[in-house]
Amino acid sequence: YLPDVLTIFVVGASGDLAKKKTYPSLFDLHRHGFLISDKTIICGYARSPKSDEDFRDQLMPYLKDGTEEEKKEFLDLCIYRKGAYDSTDDVASVFEELKEKEAELGEGGKVNRLFYFAIPPTVFVPIGKSIKEAVIDRAGESVGWSRLIVEKPFGKDSESFQELSSDMKALYSEDYIYRIDHYLGKEMVQNLLILRFSNAIFEPLWNRNHVKSVTITFKENFGTKGRGGYFDSYGIIRDVIQNHLLQVMSLVAMEPPVKVTGEGSANYIRDEKVKVLNCIDPVKLEDCVLGQYLAAPDGSEVAYTEDDTVPDDSVTPTFATIVLWIKNPRWDGVPFIIKAGKALNERKADIRVQFKNAPGSGNLFDGQTITENELVMRLQPDEAVYIKTNVKKPGLATKPIMSELDLSYKERYDVELFDAYTRLILEVIRGRQATFVRDDELKASWDIFTPLLHQIDDGKVNPILYEYGSRGPPESDQLTERVGYHYHGGN
Ligand code: BG6
Numbered sequence: 001y002l003p004d005v006l007t008i009f010v011v012g013a014s015g016d017l018a019k020k021k022t023y024p025s026l027f028d029l030h031r032h033g034f035l036i037s038d039k040t041i042i043c044g045y046a047r048s049p050k051s052d053e054d055f056r057d058q059l060m061p062y063l064k065d066g067t068e069e070e071k072k073e074f075l076d077l078c079i080y081r082k083g084a085y086d087s088t089d090d091v092a093s094v095f096e097e098l099k100e101k102e103a104e105l106g107e108g109g110k111v112n113r114l115f116y117f118a119i120p121p122t123v124f125v126p127i128g129k130s131i132k133e134a135v136i137d138r139a140g141e142s143v144g145w146s147r148l149i150v151e152k153p154f155g156k157d158s159e160s161f162q163e164l165s166s167d168m169k170a171l172y173s174e175d176y177i178y179r180i181d182h183y184l185g186k187e188m189v190q191n192l193l194i195l196r197f198s199n200a201i202f203e204p205l206w207n208r209n210h211v212k213s214v215t216i217t218f219k220e221n222f223g224t225k226g227r228g229g230y231f232d233s234y235g236i237i238r239d240v241i242q243n244h245l246l247q248v249m250s251l252v253a254m255e256p257p258v259k260v261t262g263e264g265s266a267n268y269i270r271d272e273k274v275k276v277l278n279c280i281d282p283v284k285l286e287d288c289v290l291g292q293y294l295a296a297p298d299g300s301e302v303a304y305t306e307d308d309t310v311p312d313d314s315v316t317p318t319f320a321t322i323v324l325w326i327k328n329p330r331w332d333g334v335p336f337i338i339k340a341g342k343a344l345n346e347r348k349a350d351i352r353v354q355f356k357n358a359p360g361s362g363n364l365f366d367g368q369t370i371t372e373n374e375l376v377m378r379l380q381p382d383e384a385v386y387i388k389t390n391v392k393k394p395g396l397a398t399k400p401i402m403s404e405l406d407l408s409y410k411e412r413y414d415v416e417l418f419d420a421y422t423r424l425i426l427e428v429i430r431g432r433q434a435t436f437v438r439d440d441e442l443k444a445s446w447d448i449f450t451p452l453l454h455q456i457d458d459g460k461v462n463p464i465l466y467e468y469g470s471r472g473p474p475e476s477d478q479l480t481e482r483v484g485y486h487y488h489g490g491n
Contacts, residue, residue: 003036003039003109004039004106004109004110004111004112004144005039005040005041005102005105005106005109005110005111005112006035006039006040006041006111006112006113006114006429007040007041007043007098007102007111007112007113007114008026008040008041008042008043008113008114008116009043009045009098009113009114009115009116009131010022010023010042010043010044010045010116010118011045011046011085011115011116011117011118011119011127011131012045012046012117012118012119012123013044013045013046013055013080013118014044014046014048014050014055014058014080015046015118015119017118017151018044018116018118019058019059019062020062021118021182021419021421022116022118022421022425023059023062023063023078024062024063024064024419024421025419025421025422025425026042026074026425027063027066027070027071027074028065028418028419028422029422029425029426030070030073030074030077031065031066031070031074034426034429035077037073037076037077038105039105040077041077041079041098041101041102041105042077042078042079043078043079043080043081043094043098044078044079044080044081045080045081045082045083045091045094046080046082046083047082047083047084047085048082049082050080050082051080052078052079052080054080055078055079055080056075056078059075059078060075063075081094081097085119085123085126085127085130086123086126086127086129086130087130088129088130088133088134089134090130091127091130091131091134091135092133092134092135092138095134095135102142103142106142108142109142110142110143110144111142111143111144112143112144112145112146112147112429113135113139113143113145113146113147114146114147114149114425114428114429115131115146115147115148115149116149116425117148117149117150117151118151119151121153121154121155121164124150124164124167124168125164125167125168125171128148128168128171128172129171131148132171132172145431146176147176147177147178147428147431148172148176148177148178149178149180149425149428150168150177150178150179150180151180152179152180152181152243153234153238153243154179154243154437154442155442155446156233156234156238156453157446157449157450157453157454158443158446158447158450159450161442161443161446162443165439165442165443169439174438174439175433177436177439178424178427178428178433178436179436179437179438179439179442180421180424180436180437181243181244181247181436181437182244182420182421182424183243183244183245183247183248183379183420184247184420184424184435184436184437185419185420185421185422185423185424185427185435186379186380186420187383187409187417187418188377188378188379188380188383188385189247189248189251189379190423190435191377191385192248192251192252192351192377193251193260193269194260195377195385196252197256197260202375203256205355206330206353207330207331208330208331208332208333208334210355210356211331211334211353211354211355211356212334212354212355212356212372212484212485212486213334213335213336213337213354213480213483213484213485214249214252214253214334214335214336214337214351214352214353214354215336215337215338215339215351215352215354215480215485216245216248216249216252216336216337216338216339216350216351216352217339217340217348217349217350217351217352218240218241218244218245218339218340218341218348218349219339219340219341219344219345219346219347219348219349220341220342220343220344220347221343221344221345221346221347221469222342222343222347223293223301223302223304223307223318223342223343223468224304224307224309224310224318224342226307226309227309228304228307228308228309228310229309229310231310231316231318232309232310232311232314232316233316234316235316235317235318235453235456236317236318236319236320236340236341236342237317237320237322237449237452237453237456238449238453240340241320241322241338241340241449242445242446242448242449243437243445245338245340246277246338246445246448247273247437247441248351248379249324249336249338250273250276250277250441251273252336252351252353253276253326253330253331253336254269254272254273254275254276255272255275255276255330256272257269257271257272265434266432266433266434266436267433267438269434270433270434270438270440270441273441274438274440274441274444276326276328277441277444277445277448278444279326279327279328279331280324280325280326280327280444280448281324281325281327281448282447282448282449282450282451282452283322283323283324283448283449283451283452284452285452285455285460285461287322287323287324287325287479287483288320288321288322288323288452288461288479289319289320289321289464289473289475289476289478289479290317290319290320290456290461290462290463290464291317291318291319291320291341291463291464291465291466291472291473291476292304292305292314292315292316292317292318292319292463292464292465292466293318293319293341293342293343293465293466293467293468294465294466294467294468295467295468296467296468296469297467297468297469301343301468301469303468304316304318304343315456315459315462315463316463317456317463318341318342318343318463319340319341319342319344319463319466319472319473319476320338320339320340320341321337321338321339321340321472321476321479321480322337322338322339322452323335323336323337323338323479323480323483324336324337324338324448335480335483335484335485337480337483337485339472339476339480341472343468343469344469344470344471344472345469345470345471347380347381348378348380348381349378349379349380350376350377350378350379351376351377351379352374352375352376353374353375353376354372354373354374354485354486355372355373355374355375356372357370357372358370365400368399368400369400370390370400371388371390371402371488372388372486372488373387373388373389373390374387374388374488375387376388382408382409382410383408383409383410383417384406384407384408384409385407386404386405386406386407386408387404387405388402388403388404388488389402389403389404389405390402390403391403402488423435424436
C-alpha cells in the first residue's frame with residue numbers, strides 16, 4: 001500500500017487567519033498522525049517576500065500544545081513562496097517546484113491537492129483563476145483529487161454573493177468547493193443531528209405543538225480587538241448571524257434528511273437545510289433590536305467608536321437580537337430568536353429549545369410555578385447538554401422546583417475535543433462535504449437578511465447604546481418576551 005501524497009497550498013499564508021487557525025490546525029492534524037511527514041507538502045503562498053525560516057519563526061508562537069520536537073517536525077514541512085494572486089505564471093512556477101517534490105515523495109503513486117484560501121473574497125476569483133489555469137487544468141494522470149477550502153465572508157448581501165458565486169462557478173464546480181463555516185465543526189453542533197434524530201424522546205416533541213421558542217445565543221466578553229476595520233464594514237449580522245448562527249439554526253429546524261451519515265448524506269443534509277432556510281421570511285425591522293457598545297463603566301475598555309480603526313460616527317451594530325419565523329407546517333408561529341453580541345458580560349454560545357408547559361399543570365399543582373422544560377446545548381465554553389426539568393423539592397413539602405438533568409462533557413468524557421478547524425480540514429481530506437456550506441444555502445441565507453442589512457446600511461436604524469460588559473440593551477429582553485420566550489435567568 002502506497003499512501004497518497006498530499007500537497008496543501010495555503011493562499012494568504014502570512015495573514016492573520018492562516019497564522020491563527022489554518023497552520024495550528026494543520027499542526028494538530030500532523031501531531032495526531034493524520035498528515036504523514038514524508039507524504040505531505042505544505043506550501044504557503046502570499047505576496048510579501050519571506051524566507052522559509054522567517055515564515056517558520058512567524059508561525060511558531062501560534063503552535064500551541066505539542067512538544068518542541070513535534071513543532072519542529074511540523075515546521076520543517078512548511079515552506080513559503082511569494083507570488084501575485086492574479087498571476088498564472090507565478091502560481092505555475094511555484095508548482096513546477098512542487099511537482100518535483102510530489103514526484104519524489106510519491107514514488108509513482110497518486111498526489112492529492114488541497115488549496116486553502118485564507119484571503120479576503122476580493123481575491124477569490126483572481127487566485128481561483130490562476131490556480132485553475134496553472135494547476136488544475138494541467139493536472140496529469142498522477143493527480144487524484146483537488147479541493148478548495150474557502151473562507152467567509154461570501155459577499156455582503158444577496159447581490160454581491162450572487163456575483164461572487166457565479167464568478168467562482170465559472171471556474172469550479174460545486175464538488176471542488178468546501179466553504180468553511182467553523183461553527184459546523186464544533187463538537188456540539190455536530191452532535192445536534194445525533195441528539196435530534198437518534199433519541200425517541202426528542203423528535204416527537206420537536207415541532208410547533210410542543211416547542212414554545214428556540215433561542216440561539218452568541219455572546220463575547222470582548223470587543224473588536226483590533227479588527228475594527230474589518231468589523232465596521234460588516235457588523236454583527238454579517239459577522240456571525242447570517243453565517244454561524246443561521247447554520248446552527250438550520251440544523252435545529254430542518255426536517256430529517258434521508259441519511260445523516262454515509263453515502264450521499266452531504267447532499268441529503270444540505271437539501272433539508274436549504275428547504276428550511278427557504279421557508280424563512282426576510283427579517284422585519286420590528287423583529288430586531290440592534291445595539292452598539294459603549295466604554296466599560298470603570299473605564300477599563302473603550303467604546304466601539306473609540307477603536308482607532310472605526311469611524312467616530314459609526315452606526316455599525318455590535319449587537320443584534322433578531323426573531324426569525326419559519327413558515328412551514330412544523331414551525332409556523334414558533335419564534336426562533338437569534339441573539340449575538342460583542343463586549344457583553346460573558347463568552348458563551350448555546351441553543352435553547354423551550355417547551356410549552358405540560359397541559360393542565362397549572363391546575364394540577366394548585367397554581368404553583370411550573371417552569372417550562374428547556375433543552376440546552378452549550379456550544380462553548382464547556383460543552384454540555386442539559387434539560388431543565390421539574391422535580392419535587394426534596395423534603396416534606398410537595399413543591400415543584402426546576403432542576404437540571406446535566407451532561408457536562410468535561411465531567412463525562414475523557415477525550416480531547418478538537419478545534420473546529422482541525423476537524424473541518426480533516427473532513428476535506430476525507431472528501432466529506434456535509435459540514436460545508438453549499439452555494440444554495442448561502443443564497444437563501446443572504447435573502448433573509450439583505451433587506452434589513454440595506455436598511456441598516458442606509459442609516460435607517462440606529463443601534464441602541466449599551467455598556468461594555470452588560471447583557472446588551474434591555475430592549476432585547478423586551479422583544480424576546482413579546483414573542484413568548486420565558487427567561488429563567490442565567491442567560
Ligand atoms: C468569527 C467572527 O467568524 O467567529 C468573529 O469573525 C468571532 O468576530 C468568531 O469572534 C467566533 O468564533 P468562536 O469559535 O470563537 O466562537
